Amino acid sequence: MLSQAVIDIDAGRDILDPDFETSAPTSITSLLLVKELPDRWRASLGYYRHAVMNWLNDGDRVPEQDRFDLKLARSFGAPGSGSEVAIVAQSLGGRYVDFHEGRYRHEPRLFASLNLSW
Numbered sequence: 795m796l797s798q799a800v801i802d803i804d805a806g807r808d809i810l811d812p813d814f815e816t817s818a819p820t821s822i823t824s825l826l827l828v829k830e831l832p833d834r835w836r837a838s839l840g841y842y843r844h845a846v847m848n849w850l851n852d853g854d855r856v857p858e859q860d861r862f863d864l865k866l867a868r869s870f871g872a873p874g875s876g877s878e879v880a881i882v883a884q885s886l887g888g889r890y891v892d893f894h895e896g897r898y899r900h901e902p903r904l905f906a907s908l909n910l911s912w
Contacts, residue, residue: 795826811850819845819858834869854891861900862886876911 799822805814825841840863848855867880885902892900 795824795828797824798822813848813850816846816848817850819847821845836865836867836869838865838867839863840865856891859890860887861890871911876909878907878909880907880909881905882907 801818801820801822803815803818809815811817821844823841823843826838827840828836828838830836840861842861842863843859845858846855862885864883864886865880867878869876869878871877881904883902883904885900889899889901
């Protein structure tokens, strides 16, 4: 699955904050590859990219960024029930700036999830 968004903010003359027109990235791209494996296993790899932006108020300039996420899941229970156990790794490429250069960074994460449906 591929998604592409193009953003163009036209602030007009009444906006006083000079960062308003750059307060969203000009483009956002995401690509999700999903592979069904034997015995009800599924693997997915997500790629996300956004262009440069400037947070308003006390935020900083956020450079263009790439992020990769990986998920390995196994479904169980009745077929189609949606029950699964998964291991997810987010931000495989390392930490990145989110909102403020010195205080808010997205750190790589590894976690397990359990989804039960009946």
